[in-house]
Amino acid sequence: MPNWKDKMIRMMYGRYGADTLYAFLQVLFWIVFVVNLFVRSSILSLFSSLILVWMLFRFFSRNIEKRRKENECFLRISKPMRSFISLQKMRWRERKNKRFRRCPYCKTILRLPIKKGVHVASCPKCHHDVKVHIWW
Numbered sequence: 001m002p003n004w005k006d007k008m009i010r011m012m013y014g015r016y017g018a019d020t021l022y023a024f025l026q027v028l029f030w031i032v033f034v035v036n037l038f039v040r041s042s043i044l045s046l047f048s049s050l051i052l053v054w055m056l057f058r059f060f061s062r063n064i065e066k067r068r069k070e071n072e073c074f075l076r077i078s079k080p081m082r083s084f085i086s087l088q089k090m091r092w093r094e095r096k097n098k099r100f101r102r103c104p105y106c107k108t109i110l111r112l113p114i115k116k117g118v119h120v121a122s123c124p125k126c127h128h129d130v131k132v133h134i135w136w
């Protein structure tokens with residue numbers, strides 16, 4: 001039993017392991033798996049099995065460069081979705097102190113302190129003055 005950890009370390013040596021795509025596939029797998037508990041579809045069952053196989057294949061793969069490129073591609077494709085989610089998290093976290101408004105010139109999201117009324121804010125990206133209405 002004492003060299004169980006050593007055996008695991010030796011087995012994982014030179015293998016790719018976990019990354020962002022792995023974490024995404026894990027979440028996707030559990031979502032499909034739980035949905036399939038209620039739906040009981042053979043197509044969803046096959047789909048979740050394929051996700052699991054792909055996940056494990058990537059985890060134990062020795063072709064590190066190819067897995068790294070796959071992850072890079074995934075990060076590039078998922079960037080808009082990930083930044084949307086992180087913006088929503090920030091909006092929720094700061095909902096009591098800040099208001100978020102879009103700059104009409106460059107579409108950047110402005111993070112403003114709550115001061116009720118109409119104000120003029122300067123956009124940090126395009127430096128236009130933006131009229132901002134904050135009512136609540």
Ligand SMILES: [Zn+2]
Pocket residue numbers: 103104105106107108123124125126127128
């Ligand atoms: Zn702007």
